[in-house]
Amino acid sequence: MNPTSPAMVPPRPGNAARSPRNSATVATGFVSGMLSGMLRHGRDPTPLLAAAGIELADSATRVPVDRYARLYNLVIDALADEGFGLFSLPMRPGAFEFLCRSMLGASDLREALWRAQRFLALVLPDLSIAVRSSVRHAELEISENRPLGLAYADPVRVFAFEWLLRLLHGLACWFAGRGLALDAVRFPYPRPAHAADYALVYTEHSSFDGEVLRAQFRANLLDLPLRRDEAALNAFLESGPGKISMLYRRDREAVFRVRDLLRDALPDNLSLEDVAHRLHMSPRTLHRRLEEEGSGFRAIKDAIRRDIALSRLTKTGQPIATLASDLGYADASAFYRACVGWTGLSPERFRRRLQQGNGGDEGSPVRARPPSG
Template sequence: MLPDQTTPPTSLLHGRTETPIAFIQAIAAAYAQRGLRMDVALSKAQIEPKLLKKNTSRVTAMQMELISGIAMQELDDEGLGWFSRRLPWGSYGMLVRASLTSPTLGVALNRWCRHHGLLTGDIRLSLTERNGIATLQLDEMKDLGVFREFCLVSVLRNALGVACWLTDSRIPLMATHLRFAPPAHCDSYRVLFDGPTTFEASENALQFDAGYLDLPVRRDEAALQQMLQRALLLTVRPYRRDRLLVEKVRQTLAQHPEHSRNADDLAAWLNMSVRTLHRQLQEEGASLQQLKDSVREQRARVLLLRTTKPLKQIATEVGFSNEKSFMRAFKSWTGKAPESFRQSAGTRANAP
C-alpha cells in the first residue's frame, strides 16, 4: 500500500512541523539494520541529516509521508524494519483489498485484524465491542526494540486511516492507550491521535463509538487503485468527514437541550470548534438550524399528542422563549397551528 514517490512533491516544508524526529530516527535504524544509507531519501524529503541528531527536531506531515514511501521502496519493506520478516511491496494494499467487499466496517476491521496475523506474528490485532465502545487492540508478541513506538503508532494509525477511508467518514477517537512511557515528544500525540492519550497503559488500543462499526463500506476497486497512489496520507493526515455527526448532533439536541441553545455550547459538548461543526454538517448536506427544527418539531408533536400541557409550557420545553414564536414555527413545519394539530389528532383517535 504505497504511493508513487518517483516525483517528489513540491513545498515539502509547507505546513507545521509536528511529526517528531524520533520516527525518522526509527527509519534510519531500519536502513542501518540492512547496511544501507538513507542520504538520498533524506535529500528528497528535504530533511537535513543533522536533524536526526537533535531529538527535539520535528518535520512536516508531507516530509513524513515522502520519506516513509521512499524508505518502503528502497528497503522493500512496508514494515520499515519493525518485524522479524519484511512485508514486501503491496502487503498492506492486499489487506485493504481483502476488506473491500465487507458489508460494514465491523466486518472489514475483523478481516483486517485476522489477515494482518498472516503477515506477521510479532504483533496481534483484535477488535472488540462492549457497552457501545469499540476497541481496536494491538498486542506485542515480541520485543520490538528501537522500532517499538514507531511501529505501534504507525500500525494503529494505519488501521484507523483505512477504516476512515473505507467508510468515507472521520472516526473520532474516544481514547488512545499505549503501554510505553510518555516520550519526550509526547505533546505531538495531540496531533497523532485525537481525544485523550494515556501512556503506560495496560494495553495498546484505540477506542471509538461502536456505532461506526455499522457504517457501510463505501469504496470499490476503482477507488482503491486511486487511493494507493497516495496511501500514506491515511496515516499522516486526519480524515475530515464524519458520517455519524448528523446523528450525534440530533441525539444531543434531543437528549441534552441545555447544550443546544447556541452553536458554541453544542460544539464544546461535541469536542470540536464551531467552524468545524458547521463545515462538517455542510459536507453531509445538513445545517444546525435544520437539525434543531427537526428535533423541536418531533418533540412538539409528541407533547401535543401525548400530553395535555398548555402551549406555553410546551414552547418552553421545546426550546422557544415565548408561545408566539413556537406557534409560528410549528405552523411553518406542519402547516397547522399547534391547537389545530392537537384537535385534529384527537378527532382521528376518537373516530369509530
C-alpha cells in the same frame, strides 16, 4: 505505488519549520521511528531524507505531513519492505494494497477489521490483533508474539505500535468516510519525547507503560457501513501506502465535532452561533477553525443533508415532505431545490430513476455531485 522520484530537487533545509499555519505537521520523533528499522539493518537514510526534503538537525523542527508521507514511500521502496524493517519478516511490496482489498466489500466496519486482522496475521506474525466489543464500548488490542526490540523503549518497538495503530485506525476512518474518535489509548512503552503529538494523531487521552496496546472507542462505530468502492480504492492506492499518514488526523477535529452536532440535532436547524455556543467558543473562532481545516459551516451542513437525503431516497420509500422535515428544511420546496442542486433531478425523479435501474426514458444516469466539507 507511485512515489515522487528521489531525483527531484528537495526543498531548502529549514523549510519544514516554516510551513503554513494550516499545514499539518508531525514531530521528528515519528521520522526517527520510521528510520529505526532501516538503521538497525545498517542502511543510511540520509539520501532518502534529502529526497523527501526533511532536515533532522534540530529535534524541535516540525515536518510537513506531505514530506513525511513521501519519506514513508521512499523508505519502504528502498527496503522492499512495507513494514520498514521493523519485524522478523518483511512485508513485501503489495501487502498494503492486498490489506485494503481484503477489507473492501465488508458489510460494516466490524467485518472489515476482522478481515484486516486475519490478513495481518499472515504477513505480520510478530504481532497479534484482536477487536472486542460490549454493548457500549469496543477495544482494539495489539500485542507481541515475539519481542520487537532489544528493550521496552526501543525505537523500533515504539514505532511498530505507533505505525500499526495508525494504519488500522486510518484505514477504518477512510473506509467509513469519516473520522472515528478513539476515546483512550494505552501504549505498551514509556512516554516518548514526541508524545504531545499523540493528541493529534490518536487521542488526547493517551497513556503509557501498558502491557499491550489497547485502543478504546464507541462500540456503535463497528456498525458503520463502508462507503468506499473499488474505484475510490484504486485512486487512493495511487499515492502509495504513505497516503495513510495524511488522513483523518485530529487536525480536523472541529469539522468532525461540528458534523456530529449538526447531525445529532436534526431536525433542528442549528446556526453557526448555536454550534459555537455548544463548543464553548465564539462564532468567529469556530469560523476560523473550520477555515483552517479546509472546510466551512455551510459546506458541512449541506454535506450532511445531502448524504442523509440521498441515502433515504435510495433505500426507503419515506414521503418527500417527511424527509424534508426530518432534515430541517423550512418547506418541501426548499428540499426540492437542494435535491436538484445535488442530482439535477427532483426527489421523485431521482427515486424513480433508481427504481428503473438508470434506464427507461429519463435520460442519462444519475451522477450526484460529491459533498464538500
